[in-house]
Structure formats: C-alpha cells, structure tokens
Amino acid sequence: MSLxxxxxxxxxxxxxxxxxxxxxxxxxxxxxxxxxxLQLEEGRIYGLLGENGVGxxxxxxxxxxxxKPQTGxxxxxxxxxxxxxxxxxxxxxxxxxEVAQMNMSAQEYAKSYGKxxxxxxxxxFLEIMGIFENDPAxxxxxMSCGQLKKTWISFALACNTRYLFMDEPTNGxxxxxxxxxxxxxxxxxxxxxxxxxxxxxxxxLENIIDPIIILDRQDVLxxxxxxEIASKLYFDYGTEKIEGALxxxxxxxxxxxxxxxxxxxxxxxxIEALFNTVHLHKDLIKSVFNK
Amino acid sequence: xxxxSNKSIYIQICDDICEKILSGRFAEGERIAxxxxxxxxxxxxxxxxxxxxxxxxGEGIIFNKRGIGYFISEGAREAVLKKERKExxxxxxxxxxxRMKLLGxxxxxxxxxx
Numbered sequence: 001m002s003l004x005x006x007x008x009x010x011x012x013x014x015x016x017x018x019x020x021x022x023x024x025x026x027x028x029x030x031x032x033x034x035x036x037x038l039q040l041e042e043g044r045i046y047g048l049l050g051e052n053g054v055g056x057x058x059x060x061x062x063x064x065x066x067x068k069p070q071t072g073x074x075x076x077x078x079x080x081x082x083x084x085x086x087x088x089x090x091x092x093x094x095x096x097x098e099v100a101q102m103n104m105s106a107q108e109y110a111k112s113y114g115k116x117x118x119x120x121x122x123x124x125f126l127e128i129m130g131i132f133e134n135d136p137a138x139x140x141x142x143m144s145c146g147q148l149k150k151t152w153i154s155f156a157l158a159c160n161t162r163y164l165f166m167d168e169p170t171n172g173x174x175x176x177x178x179x180x181x182x183x184x185x186x187x188x189x190x191x192x193x194x195x196x197x198x199x200x201x202x203x204x205l206e207n208i209i210d211p212i213i214i215l216d217r218q219d220v221l222x223x224x225x226x227x228e229i230a231s232k233l234y235f236d237y238g239t240e241k242i243e244g245a246l247x248x249x250x251x252x253x254x255x256x257x258x259x260x261x262x263x264x265x266x267x268x269x270x271i272e273a274l275f276n277t278v279h280l281h282k283d284l285i286k287s288v289f290n291k
Numbered sequence: 292x293x294x295x296s297n298k299s300i301y302i303q304i305c306d307d308i309c310e311k312i313l314s315g316r317f318a319e320g321e322r323i324a325x326x327x328x329x330x331x332x333x334x335x336x337x338x339x340x341x342x343x344x345x346x347x348x349g350e351g352i353i354f355n356k357r358g359i360g361y362f363i364s365e366g367a368r369e370a371v372l373k374k375e376r377k378e379x380x381x382x383x384x385x386x387x388x389x390r391m392k393l394l395g396x397x398x399x400x401x402x403x404x405x
Contacts, residue, residue, distance in 0.1 A: 045336055179334060187331030207300055210336045227342065230299055237297040266299045 017042040017194055018063070018163070022072035025058055032058050034218035035072070043191050047209025048198040049275055054215045056198040057097065060165045063196065064094035076163060090118040092163040095156040097171060099148055101141035106151045109140060110158065117159040125158035128188060131180055145172040153181065157188040164189065166197045170204040178204045202271040212271065214278050221278050224289055226269050232288050233277070234261040235270050246284070247277040260288065300335060304343035309352065309371045312363060321363050323353065350374070 018040035025033045032055040040046060050056050061067045062074060065081035065088070074081055079088040102109050106129065114120035129136045132150040140148060149172045156164060170178050185208060189195060196213075199205050212229065214222040224232075236242060236257040245257040249272075256270050258277040278285045296303055311317040323329070326344060330337040344361055347353045352367045364370070391401060 044338065182334035183331050186327065186334065186337060191327070191337075207335045207339065210338055226300075226336075226339070235297075266302070268297050268299045 017077050018196075019075045020063075020072070021075075023059075023062065023069055023074060024071035025055070025062060025067065025069060031218060033062075036215075036218075036220055038213065038220055038223055040194060040196065042194055044211060045185065045189075045195045045197065045209055047202070047205055047212050047271075048196055048215060049200075049202065049212065049271070050198075050215035051279075052200075054217055056215055057167050059215065060094060060167050060196065060198060063163075064092055064165050065089070066094065090116070091161050093117070093156050093159045093161045093165070095152055095164070095166040095169060097167040099152040101143070101148060103139065103141050105137050105139050106134070106143075106154075107136035109151075110136070110155055114155070114158065117161060119160035121158055121160060124160070124188065125154050128154035128157055128184055131184060132177060146174055146177060149173060150177060153184070157184060160190065160193075162193050164193060164195045166195065168199055168201075169197060170199065170201050173204075182208045202275065206271055209271075212274065214275060216279075216282070219282075221282055222285060222289060228289070229269050229274060230261070230266045231264070232261055233269075233274070234259050234263070234265065235267040235273060237268075246281055247273060249273055249276065301339050301342040301346070304329075304333075304335070304340060305346055308343070308347060309375065312352070312367050312371050313375070317363050317367075319363050319365050319367050322359075323361050323363065325360055 018038075020036055020038040020040075023033055023036040023038075024031070032053075036059070048056050048059070058067065062069055063076070063081060065084045068082045076088065076092070079085060081088060081092070104112075107126070110120075110122055110125045114122060114125065126136055129151065132154060134147055134150050134154065136151075138147070140151060143151065149169070153166075153169055156166065170181055173181060182205070185195065185197075197205060197209060199209075202209075211223060211225040213220065222229075233246075236245070236259065237251075237254055238257075239254040241248070241255070242257050242259060245259045248255050248257040256273040258270075258273050261267075298306070308317065308323070312319075317323060324332065326337045326340045329335075330340045344353065344355075348355060348361075350370065351364055352370055353361050354364050355361050391398070
C-alpha cells in the first residue's frame with residue numbers, strides 16, 4: 001500500500017530541481033539520447049559519466065538551452081531552458097569543453113561579460129584566479145590551454161548561478177590545478193546550487209562528485225548517491241580473490257573487487273571500478289538500484 | 292588529508308576529527324569548520340562531510356548549535372577514547388596478535404616486558 005505512494009513522491013519530489021522526462025535528441029538520423037529520464041536534486045554536485053559518444057555533451061547543451069529537445073521535456077525549477085528566459089539564463093552557466101580565446105585580458109572579459117549574470121562578482125573572479133595563480137591582466141588569446149581553462153572556470157564560478165553545467169572541466173589542467181579545482185568547486189558554490197560535471201577523468205573529481213550518473217547509449221544506467229552505491233555494492237581492496245565478484249581489477253597492492261553488498265558494511269567507492277561494473281552488469285545493476 | 296585507506300571517505304573524516312580531539316588539536320567546546328569550509332579544505336563533497344558530522348553528532352562527540360555551527364562536545368575526548376579503545380581491542384589487536392603468532396614474536400620481545 002505504501003509503494004504507490006512512494007512512487008508518487010518520487011515523481012514530484014520538491015527537491016528535484018531538474019526534471020528530465022522522456023528526453024530524446026538525434027543528430028540527423030543518428031539518435032544520441034532516447035527516452036532519458038532523470039531527476040536532479042538541488043544543492044548537489046553530480047558527476048556525469050559515460051563512454052565517448054553517449055551524449056554527455058548533448059545532454060549538457062540541452063540542459064542549458066543551447067539545443068531544443070526533439071522529444072520529451074526538461075524542466076528546471078519551472079523553466080523550460082530552451083525558452084531562454086532571462087530569469088533562467090541569469091541563474092545558469094554552461095562551461096564547454098572547448099573555450100574561446102578572447103582577444104582581451106581575462107579581467108576585461110570578466111568586467112564586460114559578467115554583467116549578463118545578475119549575481120556575478122568580479123572580486124570572486126579575481127580571488128579564484130588568484131587561487132589558480134592565473135594573471136587576470138594577461139590576454140586570453142596569449143594564455144596556455146590550462147591557463148585559459150582556469151580563467152573560464154573562475155568566470156563560471158564567479159557567476160554564482162544556481163545551475164552550473166561543466167563539460168570536462170579538468171581537461172588541460174596540471175596536477176596542482178586539479179586539486180585547486182576540487183577545492184574551488186566546494187568553496188565557491190552555494191548550498192542551493194546544483195552542479196552537473198561531465199568527466200572521463202574520474203580520479204580528478206573523486207570525493208567531489210556525488211551523486212554519480214552513468215549514461216549509456218540511449219539509456220541511464222545509474223543515478224545514485226555514493227551512500228546508496230556503498231549500501232548496495234561492496235568494494236573490496238584485499239589481496240584474496242573473491243568468488244562471485246561482479247568485477248575485479250588488479251591495482252598496485254592488490255585488487256579492487258566489486259560485489260553485491262550482503263553485510264551492509266560500507267566501503268570506499270572506487271568510481272572507475274563502479275563504472276566498469278555497471279557496464280558489465282547493466283541489467284543487474286538497474287534491478288539492484290531501482291527500488 | 293590522505294585518503295589512501297580503503298575505508299569509506301566519510302568514516303575517514305570522522306577518524307581524522309577524532310584523532311584531532313585525542314591529540315588535543317580540537318578542544319572541547321571549540322567550534323569546528325562548517326561542512327562547506329571543511330569540504331573545501333580537504334577537497335571533498337560537502338554532503339560527505341555532512342554525513343561525517345551527522346555520525347559524530349549521533350555519537351555525542353560533536354553537537355550542532357542551530358545557525359551557529361558545529362562544536363566539540365564536553366566529554367568528547369573521553370567518548371572518543373572509549374570508542375577507539377574498543378575498536379583497538381575488537382579489531383586492531385587481534386590482527387597484531389595473529390601476525391605476532393605467525394612471525395613467532397613473543398609479547399615480551401615486542402613490548403620489552405615479562
């Protein structure tokens with residue numbers, strides 16, 4: 001008797017700020033997204049994972065209103081992104097993988113273009129640039145790939161939007177910048193902002209992204225918090241081989257083995273191993289996670 | 292903070308805080324960083340830190356003053372000691388004993404007592 005009630009609550013959950021329903025998108029005759037359903041809650045930092053070509057970038061560009069859904073709908077806090085209403089645009093930012101080399105200094109760019117976002121703060125931009133050890137007076141078309149990326153990340157965070165979509169933000173960053181990125185993302189986003197970050201570099205974002213969404217060809221394989229994942233799957237890092245492990249991988253000092261969590265004991269989620277496990281056992285994982 | 296251990300990250304954060312209480316770096320009654328500040332400091336999702344804080348609150352080691360922040364409870368050090376001693380006796384010591392037996396090390400040799 002309680003089951004139908006729970007389903008209803010799930011569908012209209014107040015915290016679901018982003019609702020994607022039966023979303024479909026094709027490039028010509030080539031379908032990329034088909035019948036995608038996803039709910040994203042407010043105040044979380046989602047990691048969007050998936051193999052090359054499954055439509056991560058397409059999904060991000062649909063969410064920020066750059067593309068129009070061909071079927072289904074996206075509703076973000078009662079907005080339809082593709083309508084591109086100023087009240088939505090001022091609360092959202094999309095940082096693409098490839099960023100523009102503007103013919104002006106980072107500071108000039110931020111001063112002129114920051115105006116489009118109501119809550120943009122130039123001080124915050126300069127502060128984050130400082131953390132990245134980036135010179136705001138430098139011309140953007142004279143910057144290295146990493147410096148340019150860090151400028152755009154600083155700008156994106158300084159816009160103070162409620163919805164921040166980032167496509168492969170750690171691409172091109174050097175090792176210290178990756179750690180700075182993790183800190184900046186935690187420090188400079190507010191509690192009610194929702195982030196969706198696509199990445200192949202899961203190690204760059206380990207400990208930062210939670211929940212994890214795994215997108216597959218025309219399907220969502222997983223959308224779960226680390227807590228849920230750890231309650232359903234157990235990650236063993238011992239040296240002994242375990243019979244019936246769903247996945248195992250040799251790592252320095254032993255194995256990572258993934259099995260169904262039968263004891264309730266919580267282990268550290270290894271996102272790479274999770275990704276591979278989910279891909280090996282698509283149906284099993286779906287049935288385990290779909291309550 | 293180093294997350295090399297295989298324990299879940301939120302447990303490792305709890306362990307880190309407990310260790311700071313034991314070593315005296317966190318005094319009883321002292322305010323600790325907010326979920327977000329702490330997350331930024333160690334590069335961890337604030338929701339993960341929140342889970343750690345909730346666990347420690349449940350154990351009475353820290354407490355939340357609504358709208359002000361989290362503080363180390365009075366008697367936290369004693370509570371941590373009790374908890375960690377139990378953990379040592381239940382989980383860590385048996386491993387050491389097993390290893391000593393395996394290597395043929397006598398307690399008198401390891402601890403310099405008869």
